[in-house]
Amino acid sequence: MTAPDQYASVRYLVDDVQTAVDFYTTHLGFTLNTSAAPAFADVVRGPLRLLLSGPASSGARATPDDATTAGRNRIHLIIDDLDAEIDRLHSTGLSFRSDVVTGPGGRQILLTDPAGNLIELFQPAHRPGAPTPAAL
Numbered sequence: 001m002t003a004p005d006q007y008a009s010v011r012y013l014v015d016d017v018q019t020a021v022d023f024y025t026t027h028l029g030f031t032l033n034t035s036a037a038p039a040f041a042d043v044v045r046g047p048l049r050l051l052l053s054g055p056a057s058s059g060a061r062a063t064p065d066d067a068t069t070a071g072r073n074r075i076h077l078i079i080d081d082l083d084a085e086i087d088r089l090h091s092t093g094l095s096f097r098s099d100v101v102t103g104p105g106g107r108q109i110l111l112t113d114p115a116g117n118l119i120e121l122f123q124p125a126h127r128p129g130a131p132t133p134a135a136l
Contacts, residue, residue: 007049009042010075014115017041017054023113024050027089028077048075074110074118082107082123 014020017037024030030043030050039056042049053059079085082100086109089096097118098110106124113119 007044007047009049009051011051011053011059012075012113012115012117013060014052014054014113014117016114017052017057019114020052024052027092027094028119045077050075074120076120076122079121079123082109082121085121 012020017035017040021032021035021037021041021043024043024045025032028045030045033042033044033049035041037054039054040059041052043052044050051059086096086100089111094111096109097112100107100109104125106122108120108122111119111121
């Protein structure tokens with residue numbers, strides 16, 4: 001068991017826990033932490049612990065009936081090269097929910113997991129004077 005202050009945790013409700021685990025570990029660099037499939041599993045990437053709750057999990061059962069669909073909230077994953085990541089994910093057959101959006105902070109695109117939960121892939125804008133990822 002991990003210490004609660006080791007990760008920031010986000011719960012996603014999913015239709016199929018194993019399918020969600022496969023999606024996050026295969027495509028987005030997460031690793032499996034624990035599995036109680038088909039009810040629950042959690043995957044981690046850096047300081048993020050993603051709780052994947054299937055229909056039989058206590059986390060999903062505690063959700064009011066009028067809040068059972070995926071929301072507009074999303075996890076935010078920082079990517080070094082957004083264009084290369086888009087190409088890589090397209091080559092595996094995945095599609096995106098948005099076009100690339102560019103703003104003063106960087107560029108982003110939205111992807112969904114198999115249950116429809118949103119994932120934002122974000123490449124920060126280079127700031128003059130800030131170290132580049134290769135220099136870190």
